[in-house]
Amino acid sequence: MEKQLAIIHAYIDAYNNYDISGMIQNMQSDIIFENYDAEELTLSTKGIEEFETQAKKAATLFSMRNQQIKGILKNEAENTIEVSITYQGIFAVNMTETLKKGTKITLEGKSIFYFSDEKINKIVDKS
Secondary structure (H helix, E strand, O other): OHHHHHHHHHHHHHHHOOOHHHHHOOEEEEEEEEEEEOOEEEEEEEOHHHHHHHHHHHHOOEEEEEEEEEEEEEEOOOOEEEEEEEEEEEEOOOOOOOOOOOOEEEEEEEEEEEEEOOEEEEEEEEO
């Protein structure tokens, strides 16, 4: 699972640096991405093209964003790694009346990475 951990670190580094091609370089072409907020599915993509399109859109929403790993839980039987994350971001655009451009947010969450053939084939984000 050491290679998989290296892939996760590379993905998060690419995310923090707005490097979309770096984010997708270790993904299966049929990657599934799901985002949950309080157990409610808020976003889902299937396939690397959909993921890339969504990642590019999301990158425009923040002038700064950073994911920091707080903990790692490996599940070798299911070939998954769960990463506890602290997320910080500063909005680049007005989102709502209260979430305006320049507003800083901090969230705690987790990302579960699923692997197949040494590549990410699913990511589930929960906050």
